[in-house]
Amino acid sequence: MKVLVLNSGSSSIKYQLFRSEDWVALASGSVSRIGEPEGEIKEEWLDASGNQQSGRARVPIPTHQEGIDRIVKALHETRVLGDVSELAAIGHRVVHGGEHFKRPTIVDDAVVAAIRGVVPLAPLHNPAHLAGIEVARRLFPTVPSVAVFDTSFHQTMPRTSYRYAIPEWLYREHRIRRYGFHGTSHYYVAKCAAAMLGRPLEGCNLITLHLGNGCSATAIRDGKSVDTSMGLTPLEGLVMGTRCGDIDPAVLFYLAKNLGLDTDAIEDLLNRQSGLLGICGVNDMREIDRLAEEGNDGAELAIGITAHRIKKYIGAYYAELGRVDAVVFTGGIGENAAEIRCRACEGLENLGIKMDDIANYALEERGERCISTPESAVQVLVIPTNEELEIAQQSLAAASETPVDG
Amino acid sequence: MKVLVLNSGSSSIKYQLFRSEDWVALASGSVSRIGEPEGEIKEEWLDASGNQQSGRARVPIPTHQEGIDRIVKALHETRVLGDVSELAAIGHRVVHGGEHFKRPTIVDDAVVAAIRGVVPLAPLHNPAHLAGIEVARRLFPTVPSVAVFDTSFHQTMPRTSYRYAIPEWLYREHRIRRYGFHGTSHYYVAKCAAAMLGRPLEGCNLITLHLGNGCSATAIRDGKSVDTSMGLTPLEGLVMGTRCGDIDPAVLFYLAKNLGLDTDAIEDLLNRQSGLLGICGVNDMREIDRLAEEGNDGAELAIGITAHRIKKYIGAYYAELGRVDAVVFTGGIGENAAEIRCRACEGLENLGIKMDDIANYALEERGERCISTPESAVQVLVIPTNEELEIAQQSLAAASETPVDG
Ligand SMILES: Nc1ncnc2c1ncn2[C@@H]1O[C@H](COP(=O)(O)OP(=O)(O)O)[C@@H](O)[C@H]1O
Numbered sequence: 086m087k088v089l090v091l092n093s094g095s096s097s098i099k100y101q102l103f104r105s106e107d108w109v110a111l112a113s114g115s116v117s118r119i120g121e122p123e124g125e126i127k128e129e130w131l132d133a134s135g136n137q138q139s140g141r142a143r144v145p146i147p148t149h150q151e152g153i154d155r156i157v158k159a160l161h162e163t164r165v166l167g168d169v170s171e172l173a174a175i176g177h178r179v180v181h182g183g184e185h186f187k188r189p190t191i192v193d194d195a196v197v198a199a200i201r202g203v204v205p206l207a208p209l210h211n212p213a214h215l216a217g218i219e220v221a222r223r224l225f226p227t228v229p230s231v232a233v234f235d236t237s238f239h240q241t242m243p244r245t246s247y248r249y250a251i252p253e254w255l256y257r258e259h260r261i262r263r264y265g266f267h268g269t270s271h272y273y274v275a276k277c278a279a280a281m282l283g284r285p286l287e288g289c290n291l292i293t294l295h296l297g298n299g300c301s302a303t304a305i306r307d308g309k310s311v312d313t314s315m316g317l318t319p320l321e322g323l324v325m326g327t328r329c330g331d332i333d334p335a336v337l338f339y340l341a342k343n344l345g346l347d348t349d350a351i352e353d354l355l356n357r358q359s360g361l362l363g364i365c366g367v368n369d370m371r372e373i374d375r376l377a378e379e380g381n382d383g384a385e386l387a388i389g390i391t392a393h394r395i396k397k398y399i400g401a402y403y404a405e406l407g408r409v410d411a412v413v414f415t416g417g418i419g420e421n422a423a424e425i426r427c428r429a430c431e432g433l434e435n436l437g438i439k440m441d442d443i444a445n446y447a448l449e450e451r452g453e454r455c456i457s458t459p460e461s462a463v464q465v466l467v468i469p470t471n472e473e474l475e476i477a478q479q480s481l482a483a484a485s486e487t488p489v490d491g
Numbered sequence: 492m493k494v495l496v497l498n499s500g501s502s503s504i505k506y507q508l509f510r511s512e513d514w515v516a517l518a519s520g521s522v523s524r525i526g527e528p529e530g531e532i533k534e535e536w537l538d539a540s541g542n543q544q545s546g547r548a549r550v551p552i553p554t555h556q557e558g559i560d561r562i563v564k565a566l567h568e569t570r571v572l573g574d575v576s577e578l579a580a581i582g583h584r585v586v587h588g589g590e591h592f593k594r595p596t597i598v599d600d601a602v603v604a605a606i607r608g609v610v611p612l613a614p615l616h617n618p619a620h621l622a623g624i625e626v627a628r629r630l631f632p633t634v635p636s637v638a639v640f641d642t643s644f645h646q647t648m649p650r651t652s653y654r655y656a657i658p659e660w661l662y663r664e665h666r667i668r669r670y671g672f673h674g675t676s677h678y679y680v681a682k683c684a685a686a687m688l689g690r691p692l693e694g695c696n697l698i699t700l701h702l703g704n705g706c707s708a709t710a711i712r713d714g715k716s717v718d719t720s721m722g723l724t725p726l727e728g729l730v731m732g733t734r735c736g737d738i739d740p741a742v743l744f745y746l747a748k749n750l751g752l753d754t755d756a757i758e759d760l761l762n763r764q765s766g767l768l769g770i771c772g773v774n775d776m777r778e779i780d781r782l783a784e785e786g787n788d789g790a791e792l793a794i795g796i797t798a799h800r801i802k803k804y805i806g807a808y809y810a811e812l813g814r815v816d817a818v819v820f821t822g823g824i825g826e827n828a829a830e831i832r833c834r835a836c837e838g839l840e841n842l843g844i845k846m847d848d849i850a851n852y853a854l855e856e857r858g859e860r861c862i863s864t865p866e867s868a869v870q871v872l873v874i875p876t877n878e879e880l881e882i883a884q885q886s887l888a889a890a891s892e893t894p895v896d897g
Pocket residue numbers: 296297298299326368369370371372374416417418419421422
């Protein structure tokens with residue numbers, strides 16, 4: 086059987102097709118610039134002899150319906166998908182599940198309504214996901230669509246972690262609280278880490294660091310998320326590509342009063358002009374690394390602040406967990422930026438963290454690996470994440486069982 | 492000689508008079524409700540035989556000038572102050588010194604202008620301090636007025652701690668950064684802690700926790716502040732009496748967009764209706780303790796969130812410092828709330844923190860004390876703060892030397 090994973094954004098749809106027998110990715114790609122005069126479709130696929138092929142085309146893609154049609158047509162044409170009956174499930178990435186969704190869920194009308202119900206919490210993402218979900222349900226009425234939420238892994242947090250110190254009615258009436266995101270990635274690397282440690286996930290205390298364009302840290306006790314750095318939205322926590330992360334909320338009052346910025350301008354400033362980009366003018370960590378080596382002061386500062394904040398979260402979550410088996414780095418930065426890993430972990434010997442500099446800086450290494458010394462009480466691991474695979478596997482599992490609750 | 496300490500707020504002035512030979516507080520008190528139809532003056536003083544006396548009176552106090560006049564008159568009448576020539580210095584508490592003031596500074600016209608220059612950073616506090624400073628300079632032209640800043644102890648922070656991940660021009664042009672507050676208290680208890688540890692302050696790594704109505708944590712390396720939890724303003728960081736502390740800045744966007752609140756309403760909500768008060772309806776920790784013991788769920792949650800956040804800062808600053816000699820609790824909550832101390836430090840054995848529960852819960856104890864076990868690698872100390880004494884001593888020192896810079 087096969088599982089199609091869709092990540093439907095407001096103007097693009099990413100997809101990946103897996104074969105469930107061995108979880109090989111048969112094809113992946115995207116349609117982008119939906120609704121613009123000229124759209125684009127990109128595809129990579131395995132041909133009959135197992136060779137990687139790729140193609141791209143520019144065509145207008147007026148709607149999400151047209152976008153998913155194009156994806157299916159491409160899957161057929163490249164012969165990675167024959168009949169629709171080969172599809173066991175379609176897994177949809179959904180950013181926000183609110184407090185309602187604690188696990189992957191087969192989509193029916195009630196689920197669509199519940200996802201719509203949390204649109205105020207994710208006004209940009211959830212409507213785009215719903216567009217993809219509704220098209221998929223129309224096009225493939227016989228294939229279960231499964232919603233997999235970025236928030237659901239964090240639904241095990243205790244309220245001391247998820248409640249903000251704001252008036253209680255804001256939680257009671259508006260569900261304003263910490264939700265956390267990147268849950269699929271944190272859970273995926275946590276499972277891999279448990280396998281590397283040779284124990285069941287339920288026996289592992291971990292600090293997982295997903296460092297991509299968005300960045301978040303999660304404290305995992307006995308395999309369950311007990312705290313995470315992103316909050317009501319993905320703006321809180323670590324320094325990100327263009328997002329500010331933790332900041333005095335009074336900075337917003339200063340910007341409103343002294344610079345006359347309105348809410349939309351401040352939101353744009355903190356979400357799209359801040360983070361690495363705000364500090365040094367560049368948001369790609371490869372470029373920042375290069376600039377810092379050339380002696381660029383802003384790039385050096387961007388690396389310094391980023392690593393400093395990661396270190397503080399490692400310490401905070403270490404204190405929260407009391408005992409930590411491993412610290413896990415993942416995401417584009419976590420998997421590749423040795424300098425960030427080095428600075429985030431240096432001087433933590435008293436926490437039982439001893440980095441192996443040679444292993445850390447072995448840049449040709451790509452897969453799962455340990456970058457701490459054998460004496461390190463806490464293992465430091467690098468684990469490439471694979472959110473699409475995790476969504477595919479969770480979707481197939483959900484489609485194969487009767488859902489327990491909504 | 493004697494030193495008068497003034498803490499001038501927008502509608503009240505607190506004062507304390509010290510004898511510099513033995514730093515005994517000869518008198519203390521306040522004038523309040525300045526500008527209201529009926530003001531109030533309270534005084535406590537030591538009489539000639541060394542007994543504590545107190546008095547209060549209700550009189551209209553139209554201006555800060557009238558308020559300080561009243562204070563001086565009271566000091567004369569109670570005979571704790573004879574001639575003005577007995578005053579070696581007047582120390583003024585000033586909340587915000589921006590980046591300009593790195594130490595206590597004798598006030599001249601240029602200093603007044605510089606304090607006025609940072610009014611945008613402390614729009615409520617600095618104008619009130621300036622009112623007190625200007626009256627004192629007029630009334631006592633021969634006595635040096637010294638400004639002692641809540642921010643100056645934190646001016647040693649490295650930029651990786653004090654810069655936010657927002658566009659660089661906001662720092663360059665508007666000086667938006669972490670400043671930190673409670674510096675006088677953190678420095679005072681750090682000196683006491685060094686004395687208890689029997690080493691010079693320059694050799695001590697400490698985590699100091701000032702937990703009063705406002706709360707902040709500071710990481711001290713080699714006697715110098717290297718990080719602190721309050722930021723541009725005192726709103727960031729730990730949970731406080733009525734302030735939210737750390738929060739997803741996007742909560743503010745949610746409040747603006749979905750609840751239609753304007754900037755002033757949000758500022759009021761996060762500064763005056765949040766924190767302990769927001770979580771459980773009460774902002775006095777004594778009352779919250781009592782309610783929690785009766786099984787009140789909100790009070791229990793308020794204690795839980797408060798302790799959780801303190802623990803996270805202990806961990807974060809431990810990681811930042813790498814090695815910690817002592818964790819120091821001070822302020823009304825830090826000195827008295829054993830339950831908060833217990834929960835904030837429990838489970839930190841892997842950080843070398845082992846609480847002595849009997850010492851921690853010895854409620855009759857009042858002075859400086861150690862509440863960790865003898866085996867604890869990190870000592871946990873309770874040290875009553877005394878910001879007024881610290882201001883008095885720093886003011887006398889500044890008045891006795893030629894200022895090195897501004
Ligand atoms: N070799 C590398 N060295 C340093 N940073 C890298 C490297 N490769 C990718 N990155 C960084 O990873 C980030 C993107 O991470 P990724 O996980 O792909 O993002 P997303 O969150 O969008 O999935 C970018 O900042 C990129 O510069």
